[in-house]
Each structure stands twice: as structure tokens, then as C-alpha cells.
Amino acid sequence: MSILVTGGAGFIGSHTCLELLNSNHQIIVLDNFSNSNMESLNRVKNLTSKEFKVYDVNLLDRESVDHVFRENHIEAVVHFAGLKAVGESVEKPNYYYQNNITGTLVLTEMMDKYNVRNLVFSSSATVYGVPEDVPIAEDFPLSATNPYGRTKLMIEEILKDLYVSSNDWSIAFLRYFNPIGAHESGLIGEDPKGIPNNLMPYITQVATGKLPELNVFGNDYSTPDGTGVRDYIHVVDLAKGHIKALEKVLSESGVEAYNLGTGQGYSVLELVAAFEKASGQKIPYKIAPRRPGDIAECYADPSKAERELGWKAEKSLEEMCLDSWRWQEGNPEGYLIKEVEIK
Numbered sequence: 001m002s003i004l005v006t007g008g009a010g011f012i013g014s015h016t017c018l019e020l021l022n023s024n025h026q027i028i029v030l031d032n033f034s035n036s037n038m039e040s041l042n043r044v045k046n047l048t049s050k051e052f053k054v055y056d057v058n059l060l061d062r063e064s065v066d067h068v069f070r071e072n073h074i075e076a077v078v079h080f081a082g083l084k085a086v087g088e089s090v091e092k093p094n095y096y097y098q099n100n101i102t103g104t105l106v107l108t109e110m111m112d113k114y115n116v117r118n119l120v121f122s123s124s125a126t127v128y129g130v131p132e133d134v135p136i137a138e139d140f141p142l143s144a145t146n147p148y149g150r151t152k153l154m155i156e157e158i159l160k161d162l163y164v165s166s167n168d169w170s171i172a173f174l175r176y177f178n179p180i181g182a183h184e185s186g187l188i189g190e191d192p193k194g195i196p197n198n199l200m201p202y203i204t205q206v207a208t209g210k211l212p213e214l215n216v217f218g219n220d221y222s223t224p225d226g227t228g229v230r231d232y233i234h235v236v237d238l239a240k241g242h243i244k245a246l247e248k249v250l251s252e253s254g255v256e257a258y259n260l261g262t263g264q265g266y267s268v269l270e271l272v273a274a275f276e277k278a279s280g281q282k283i284p285y286k287i288a289p290r291r292p293g294d295i296a297e298c299y300a301d302p303s304k305a306e307r308e309l310g311w312k313a314e315k316s317l318e319e320m321c322l323d324s325w326r327w328q329e330g331n332p333e334g335y336l337i338k339e340v341e342i343k
């Protein structure tokens, strides 16, 4: 029996594949490589000395998805595949709804057809919209502020309906806070295309000299130093949360949401200072206007995941910074194979 990982070549997906293999699960990866690289999976194979099948398939291609289910003995699905850039989703809502929603519908249709009813879904803290208070617990009101966030929220609703239709389903929504860091080997990590939207990859690219300076989006928020506060979580801790959630969905039916965060918030300037200390690199920055749609503070109450999944984030901010830097320094162009390596 295998675990199907959709979007397994991406940042969180590749780290989760590695943890799944390390905990002796067999995996199959499905990815269309629209925002990821096969090289991440080659490195997962090298790091674990384990083999697995990889399908270059788009979830919108019903025939091919059917083929993957027909050809394999799938026990559960960990579903990462989806588009995730907030700004792009505002520009191209149709593209986001088509990819994320229809893609998930094709997936769950095939799961139903082949009697695979165990699912771990990659959701986001974005489903809390503009939270009324922090720390954020799972029973806080849900809303969306952009099409990307709405796809996550809609998919959660669709999956709840599946459970209502048949209590055989066993589904966990994992609501991620801000994943950063990389595997400690420095061989897999985050590889954004173009100029990064997110803070940590932007900082690491300033550190390598690829970008001149960081723009700090606003220093007039009602936070201790005026800059935005987020719950940064090490991607390896996050990946381990998926293993715990998978064990839970394999052992009992139901539909539950879990926050995956540390419970601790850090400001933009605190993250910059921690990164400078860990890497020894200076990060020049300037204060820029607020980014539209940003909120002042967002951090998790992660106690439900600890109580019900037996999972807790363990890695420190220093480790997150050190590992992000090790990855970026060793792979300044991400997964692009350098010419020397090809020769």
C-alpha cells in the first residue's frame, strides 16, 4: 500500500516525501512541475536511498489521474498540489479556481471511485482571514481576503461535504502558518520562481547578493516594533506534522482541522536580526509602504495538534535561519543544475 503525494516536488511536499520515506511509508508522487523541479525528488531519493514512482501529471487531466489510481494500490493521499501566489490569484482568479478547486474535485472523484477515503489536505492559516485575536485557534471564524485564500477555504468546505455524504471519509486539514527553513542537509529547500513574494526567500536572496535590499512592508502596525508579526515554522517540523496527521486519518474516520505553527510570533525585524546572527550576513533593508492585504499579527494556538496528533514544533528560529541559509548558499540558483555538474 502506498501514500499518493500530489505536489510532492514542491517545498513542503518534498520535505514531507522525505519524512514519509524515513518513517517507512511507500510513496507515489504526482506533480505537474509547473512550479517545482524533478531535481528535488532526485535529492529525496539520494537522501533516503529509497526509490518511488513519479508521475508528471496535472490533476485536471482526469484520464491520467484515473490511470495513477488504477495502476497503484493507494491507501491515502497527501494533497499539496495547487497554486499559491496571492497577488497572481487576484490577477487570474479563474486560473486559481480551475487549478485548485477543479484539481481537488478530480482527485476526490478518483479517490471515491477507487475507495481511497483517507486524505491529508494542505490548507493555510489564510483561511482565518483577518483574525479578531491572537493566538488563533481552529474554531475561529473563517474567511478569505483573496482568490488563493478562497480556494483553500472552499476546498475545506467541499471536503466537509464529502464527509457528510459518507462517514467513511477520514480527512485532516493542516492549516500552515509561515513555513521557512530547509532540510539540514542543505540539499532540498524552497525554490521560488522569479522574485520571491515571501519574506525568508527574499532575505536569503539579499544575503547572496542576488537582490539589493529588503523592503520591510510597513513599520506602523500595532506590534512591538511596528512590523508584521508571523508564526514562522521550520519546514521539517511541518513535514513531521503530516506524518502524525496521516497516522490519525489512517486510524479513524472524521474531518478535522489542525493548526501547524509554533505558537510564537516574530516580527519582520526580529527575523532579519535572527537571520543576520545565524548567517553572519548583513541584510540591508528599507521601510516601504504596507503591502495591501497584509495583517498586523498572525500566530497559532497549536495546542489541538499537540493534544490530538501528538505533534509539536521543535526547531528554533535560529535553526530555521541557519537551515534556510545553508540551502540558499549551497544552491544560489535553486535546483537549476549548474553547467559544471552537467559536464
Ligand code: UD1
Pocket (backbone or CB within 6 Å): 086, 087, 124, 125, 126, 149, 178, 179, 197, 198, 199, 200, 202, 214, 215, 216, 217, 218, 227, 228, 229, 230, 268, 291, 292, 293, 294
Ligand atoms: C503569505 C500570504 C498567505 C500565504 C503564505 C504562504 C500574503 C498577503 N499572504 O503570508 O496568504 O498563505 O504567504 O507562504 O501574501 N514582508 C516584508 N517584505 C517582503 C516580504 C514580506 O516586509 O519582501 C513581511 C510581510 O509584510 C509580513 C511578513 O513579512 O509581515 C511575512 O510575509 P510573507 O512571508 O509574504 O507571508 P504572509 O504574508 O504571512
